[in-house]
Amino acid sequence: METKTLLSAIEDELKKQVARLDEPHTQLYHEMLTYHMGWTDEGSGTKATGKRIRPLLVLLASAAVGGNWEKTLPAAAGIELIHNFSLLHDDIQDKSETRRGRPTAWTIWGVAQAINAGDGMFILANMAMGDLAETHPAETVLQGERIFQEACLNLTRGQHLDIDYEKRTSIETGDYWKMISGKTATLIATSMELGALFGGADADLRFAYRNFGHYLGLAFQVQDDILGIWGNEAVTGKSAASDLLEGKKSLPVLFGIEKDGNFAQRWTQSNITEADVPELAAMLEREGARQKAQEAADQMTDLALNSLRQADPKGEAGDELFALAKLLLIREA
Secondary structure (H helix, E strand, O other), X not given: OOHHHHHHHHHHHHHHHHHHHOOHHHHHHHHHXXXXXXOOOOOOOHHHHOOOHHHHHHHHHHHHOOOXXXXXXXXXXXXXXXXXXXXXXXXXXXXXXXXXXXXXXXXXXXXXXXXXXXXXXXHHHHHHHHHHHHOOOHHHHHHHHHHHHHHHXXXXXXXXXXXXXXXXXXXXXXXXXXXXHHHHHHHHHHHHHHHHHHOOOOHHHHHHHHHHHHHHHHHHHHHHHHHHHHOOHHHHOOOOOHHHHOOOOOHHHHHHXXXXXXXXXXXXXXXXXXXHHHHHHHHHHHOOHHHHHHHHXXXXXXXHHHHHHHHOOOHHHHHHHHHHHHHHHOOOO
């Protein structure tokens, strides 16, 4: 089983789902979604589509428990469409002008149309999940849709906390873990659980796969926080200044606040400009925040890999899961 084969099948399924909007009177609507998905216009291609990590995990989990991954493709598409729904709205809420090295949808078509495009992506995701009824028992599909909807709600819970934390002065690391459990980990955990469910796994095995996805998501987000301050913009496709400028309560920032040193003093003064960012990042590193964040990421990594060993994925798909997990947990973008 080659990852390239799975990724090609994922793109085909995603294009099939988005094509529901490919009608003469909604060509612009369809174009907005195909642009955001990275398929069209200048800069389109692999870098613009992203890694498709979540749908890939769905298919690998399905195959690793002995299922037919091709019958799980609609779930993989549903997960990726929900992820992209959240990105469309996040870009507006964060006022982000670039994503994956290209202008964001709202900067091209305006906020109102970009919100609507995100709403459409949400509906398409749910319609994709409904397609599973063609190849799976109704009871299994209903169970999967409940898991999927809970993930969608948790995703919005996490986003609510993320936005709320920007305005709150007193945030602890425990609050942070609650936020990223919803904002990031829930979709990765659900990817694993849905893959296992539609692959035919029992409840105990699904729980082990879900745990792996949960801890993988936590580790992934902490790594993202580190890259959001010290990452190479040319590699990440996102400005390394944005997180500090937007007042994001990322894990390194929280560690810096707890340290109550020079960084905390400057942070509480607010009015941070882009010119201040390099020195703020340097302060955080000198005060040990980067190292502590990396240690937290390493701890979540260990928990993720231990959960995956407990799940004991089988065959070539199992080998691919371990390889992908290690690739995601040591990254530059």
